[in-house]
Amino acid sequence: MPSAETGNAIVARGLTRRFGNVVAVDSLDLTVERAQVYGFLGPNGSGKSTTIRMLCGLLLPSAGQIEVLGYKIPQQAEALKRGGRVEGVAVENLQPILQAVSENIALEIQKTFDFFKATSSEDRIDTILLSGGSSKVRGLRELLADRFEASVDVMNPFNNVTYNPRDFDPDFINEIGPQAAIAVGLAIRKVGDR
Ligand SMILES: Nc1ncnc2c1ncn2[C@@H]1O[C@H](COP(=O)(O)OP(=O)(O)OP(=O)(O)O)[C@@H](O)[C@H]1O
Numbered sequence: 001m002p003s004a005e006t007g008n009a010i011v012a013r014g015l016t017r018r019f020g021n022v023v024a025v026d027s028l029d030l031t032v033e034r035a036q037v038y039g040f041l042g043p044n045g046s047g048k049s050t051t052i053r054m055l056c057g058l059l060l061p062s063a064g065q066i067e068v069l070g071y072k073i074p075q076q077a078e079a080l081k082r083g084g085r086v087e088g089v090a091v092e093n094l095q096p097i098l099q100a101v102s103e104n105i106a107l108e109i110q111k112t113f114d115f116f117k118a119t120s121s122e123d124r125i126d127t128i129l130l131s132g133g134s135s136k137v138r139g140l141r142e143l144l145a146d147r148f149e150a151s152v153d154v155m156n157p158f159n160n161v162t163y164n165p166r167d168f169d170p171d172f173i174n175e176i177g178p179q180a181a182i183a184v185g186l187a188i189r190k191v192g193d194r
């Protein structure tokens with residue numbers, strides 16, 4: 001089975017998916033090289049979407065093997081989604097880019113604060129809570145604390161939730177907390193909220 005070193009982005013062998021008696025994808029062999037643009041063309045029901053869903057790890061194949069960027073799918077689909085180190089890119093080189101993005105985020109937040117101050121009886125913001133991916137951006141926390149003279153924390157909706165650490169790995173819970181905050185925020189919205 002070819003892997004990351006061979007320069008292939010996608011390798012599928014004998015990929016098959018059955019839905020009951022329907023064979024949606026039948027022993028497909030597919031190789032897509034890195035940087036190649038590859039399109040699926042075919043009549044309705046010919047198995048394009050089913051193939052793509054299997055390549056993404058969203059649907060289990062009935063038979064066959066898949067490798068995407070050297071990751072075995074579906075077993076390593078989560079690792080693929082999260083990404084790893086990209087060859088030839090040093091983490092230090094990303095810092096100026098992250099810094100520039102953080103500056104832009106701070107400018108946007110400033111606009112929101114200005115609006116808040118102009119329309120609310122409060123004129124101070126004491127605490128900023130970061131959620132989602134931004135909570136993981138290196139340096140953003142410090143930059144916001146400095147710019148707005150507020151304490152900046154990472155939001156974790158599981159902080160006050162009791163769970164059995166044998167059922168849930170605490171590191172995992174802390175890691176997904178800021179992302180889950182977004183889901184919680186969306187879930188508690190009601191129709192008509194603005
Ligand atoms: N979840 C499912 N359950 C049962 N049958 C399914 C399911 N998904 C797809 N199929 C069947 O598998 C076959 C391939 O469907 P698929 O959606 O992959 O085709 P497609 O090439 O993406 O078609 P389209 O051009 O209409 O998007 C079809 O016969 C379809 O009815």
Ligand SMILES: [Mg+2]
Pocket residue numbers: 048049050
């Ligand atoms: Mg389709």
